[in-house]
Amino acid sequence: MDVEVIENSNKCARCNYCRVCPIYTVEGWESASPRGKLYTIKSLVNGEIDVDARVVKELFKCTTCGSCEVICQVEIPLINLWENFRAHLNSKGYILPVHKKLREKTFREWNPYGESREKRADWFKDLKNLTSTNSDLLYFAGCTASYRTLSIARDTVELFNKTGLDFNYAGVDEYCCGSPFLRTGQRDLAQKLFLKNYKKWKEMGIRRIVTSCAGCYRTIAKDYPKIAEKLDYDFDFEVLHTVQILDEIVDEIDFEDVDVKATYHDPCHLGRHMGVYEEPRRVIEKMGIELIEMEKNRENAFCCGAGGGVKSQFKELALAIGELRVKEALNTNADYLISCCPFCKLHISQSLNNFDKNINVLDIVEVVIRTLNK
Known part of the structure; x- marks a missing residue:
């Protein structure tokens, strides 16, 4: 060091x-x-x-x-x-006080929100018939989509069903990926979470993992292989973000004609950390939506302010950063602010509260579901 x-x-x-x-x-x-x-x-x-x-x-x-x-x-x-x-x-x-509380909550319920582990799959209760226990493709919803932005998880599953994509889901045996703890230096807890998820995936016969969350994607695709190597485990999973799946199948989807303008927020963990920039933009354009870029985009995109433990420990600072991003979005006069991260959606939506002008903050999967030709 x-x-x-x-x-x-x-x-x-x-x-x-x-x-x-x-x-x-x-x-x-x-x-x-x-x-x-x-x-x-x-x-x-x-x-x-x-x-x-x-x-x-x-x-x-x-x-x-x-x-x-x-x-x-x-x-x-x-x-x-x-x-x-x-x-x-x-x-x-x-360790900062709120980060310590997140740690305690996660040891208790296996998610940093401290929500009941038994309620993790509540969003999925009436969708169980859509899953396939024989599929080696796992949908990893993540903590935020499971407990805060449930529509993202539900719309993802609905989209998989409509496009004929078989998938599996771990339900209450899905655990926090550990991203908040890797970013805040709590590597011991992140390793415990890795082990819980890894063992469940092997038990289910999973070979591919797709997630809605930029933070989960970065963690599972980039950090988990390093943890696995340290523990002498084989990490032979293919890891994808939902937008990468969308990019592959978007030409097969029938969309309604829409007259909508949108701007796109690059999540830091999806963009700068993992280099995923063009896939979401291609999907937006394939939907027939006019894309208006914010001044800061792609590798120069401004952070939403929530990551790295900042939203939990420094709430006002996180909101001040979020408001700067909201101003950029509002300056485009777009109808939608689209992103590919439940945590970004949650925080940007909260950062809008002090503005008179409004913009619909949506995950890209939610937009796809809205524009499908019924």
């Missing part, structure tokens, strides 16, 4: 390009910028400053959106650096 910090801090060109950071954009303090965080960490490693509550708080003000890493002129792997140092702080007993 010490070598990683020193080497990367010495690489920093001090160009200030990383001030595209959403936290810095709202707060304006150098300590809030990625460069400021990098030098804070270097000072901690060198023993120039001590760890205290204020320092820890500042280092956790990061959505792990990756804007800094994309624009970094000397290619410092900043996302890994932030997550590694958070894990280091956690190992020393430094």
Whole structure:
């Protein structure tokens, strides 16, 4: 850790390009910028400053959106650096109060919302006849679609049925993927969640996994193989986001003629983290919807403000970031703000509350269901 910090801090060109950071954009303090965080960490490693509550708080003000890493002129792997140092702080007993509560809730009910594990599949109760226990394709709804944005999970299952896609579902035996805990440095809990999901998938004979959530997709596709390697497990699953499935089958879907304008929000974990940019745009255009891009899009898209444990611990900061993204969307005069992440949808919808002007915030699957030729 010490070598990683020193080497990367010495690489920093001090160009200030990383001030595209959403936290810095709202707060304006150098300590809030990625460069400021990098030098804070270097000072901690060198023993120039001590760890205290204020320092820890500042280092956790990061959505792990990756804007800094994309624009970094000397290619410092900043996302890994932030997550590694958070894990280091956690190992020393430094954990923020709300993140600790999320941890306790998840150990109790296996989801960070603290909702009853037995209610995880309530959204699926009247849809059970649509699933196939023989399918090796698993639909992984994720915590937010299971407990907060249920229409996304329901519409995904309905779409799979209408397009003849056989799928399986773990029900109450689906566990949080662990993304919130990897982003906040709680790797021990993330590993426990990996083991629970992995063992269930093997038991079900799963070979392919499709999820609605950008955070789940990033975690299962990118982080799970690393955890599996560490534990000497084979990770031989194909992992997809629902929009990638949609992109494959969209030409076979019959859509109604619509007169709708939409803008698209790139979820950080789907876009910058995983490089999925064009698939959702192709699906939107195939639906006959006019796509109007926000000023900041694709790899330069502005974060919604919710990720990295920021929404839970720093609610007002997260909402301030979300409101900046809402302003961009409203400036397009679009009818819909479409995204591919239940957590983004949830947070952007909440960030709209202080605006007189409105825009329909929808997941791409919800839009597909709305525009199907009945």
